[in-house]
Amino acid sequence: MEGFEPVTRELPGGTFVVFPGLCKGCGLCLEKCPKRCLDWSERLGIYGTPAIEPVDGETCNYCGLCALACPDCAIMVTKKKRGDA
Amino acid sequence: MTVKPAMPESWRLETKPHKFCPGCGHGIALRALGQAIDELGIQDRVVFGCDIGCSLLAWDFFNVDSVQTHHGRTTPVVTGIKRANPELICVAYMGDGGGYAIGAQHLVNAAGRNERITVILANNTQYAMTGGQMAPTTLPGQKTETSPYGRDPEATGHPAKGPEMVAAITGEDAYVARGTVSKLPQLRRMMVRALQNQIEGRGFSFVEVLSTCPTNWRTNAKDTWEFLEKKMPAHFRTGELKVPAAAGKDEDGKKAVH
Numbered sequence: 001m002e003g004f005e006p007v008t009r010e011l012p013g014g015t016f017v018v019f020p021g022l023c024k025g026c027g028l029c030l031e032k033c034p035k036r037c038l039d040w041s042e043r044l045g046i047y048g049t050p051a052i053e054p055v056d057g058e059t060c061n062y063c064g065l066c067a068l069a070c071p072d073c074a075i076m077v078t079k080k081k082r083g084d085a
Numbered sequence: 086m087t088v089k090p091a092m093p094e095s096w097r098l099e100t101k102p103h104k105f106c107p108g109c110g111h112g113i114a115l116r117a118l119g120q121a122i123d124e125l126g127i128q129d130r131v132v133f134g135c136d137i138g139c140s141l142l143a144w145d146f147f148n149v150d151s152v153q154t155h156h157g158r159t160t161p162v163v164t165g166i167k168r169a170n171p172e173l174i175c176v177a178y179m180g181d182g183g184g185y186a187i188g189a190q191h192l193v194n195a196a197g198r199n200e201r202i203t204v205i206l207a208n209n210t211q212y213a214m215t216g217g218q219m220a221p222t223t224l225p226g227q228k229t230e231t232s233p234y235g236r237d238p239e240a241t242g243h244p245a246k247g248p249e250m251v252a253a254i255t256g257e258d259a260y261v262a263r264g265t266v267s268k269l270p271q272l273r274r275m276m277v278r279a280l281q282n283q284i285e286g287r288g289f290s291f292v293e294v295l296s297t298c299p300t301n302w303r304t305n306a307k308d309t310w311e312f313l314e315k316k317m318p319a320h321f322r323t324g325e326l327k328v329p330a331a332a333g334k335d336e337d338g339k340k341a342v343h
Binding site: 004006008017019021022024025026027028030031032046047049067068069070071072073074076 | 103108
């Protein structure tokens with residue numbers, strides 16, 4: 001799977017993975033986020049548009065709405081289980 | 086361990102990222118369908134038919150047998166496949182232009198005969214592939230290429246309500262629902278029930294999906310969500326319109342929780 005390199009970001013309560021090789025920069029996830037904790041990244045997506053990244057790891061509540069809103073499955077959000085912390 | 090994208094198993098990885106525009110709702114609608122196919126474990130039995138328009142860009146989307154036809158003819162083609170080999174699970178995927186305008190007679194007749202197929206129709210309120218012309222589903226006042234002053238219901242009528250029409254003409258054992266790409270889990274459950282209805286050989290299954298088209302709506306991400314979640318439901322109510330009496334019950338005959 002060339003081009004689907006994951007960019008993993010460890011947040012206090014979980015993990016946020018984005019695949020710039022799939023992100024087309026539509027911004028639907030940014031607007032869907034109830035905590036407004038995503039923003040454009042320095043990294044470019046598949047169409048040369050900015051990919052996304054979480055800017056504020058503290059406010060993210062790992063609801064995963066951004067992953068559900070992504071038409072390209074470019075986002076994965078996993079919440080740490082209670083015992084793992 | 087390499088992290089893989091959370092795509093449905095039935096998606097064809099070599100063709101990703103898919104060919105749809107950034108922000109296109111087809112990706113989410115087909116994700117729901119892929120998840121439903123995975124959930125039912127029917128990937129080796131599915132035949133996927135796509136129509137002309139943006140929906141044809143899904144011709145290599147799934148790792149299942151696919152066929153592409155024009156102008157709503159997906160419904161009769163898929164009907165023929167189903168009649169020739171009833172073991173297969175046949176899905177026709179089309180847009181609102183193909184299903185409600187050019188190919189409306191095929192949808193009407195297949196629904197009237199209560200064919201045992203599943204039709205999934207993405208409604209984005211205009212003809213997207215040809216540049217955003219007015220379609221039967223265009224909302225009153227909506228500006229498109231061919232209605233630059235907004236759609237006038239006096240001259241061109243009100244938005245077509247496909248699921249309501251299909252629910253009125255199908256038999257008792259049809260499944261008819263309208264979902265939206267802003268609610269993926271609900272849409273997935275609708276797809277599962279639509280496929281289940283066909284697997285059990287009950288009757289016609291129809292799911293309309295309210296979809297997005299930022300390219301032709303000329304909207305940014307915020308306005309895209311607003312159009313999809315505020316303006317479209319004012320004319321198109323989401324939910325299940327028709328559920329067969331036998332469906333939605335588990336083996337003990339109790340009503341299943343959905």
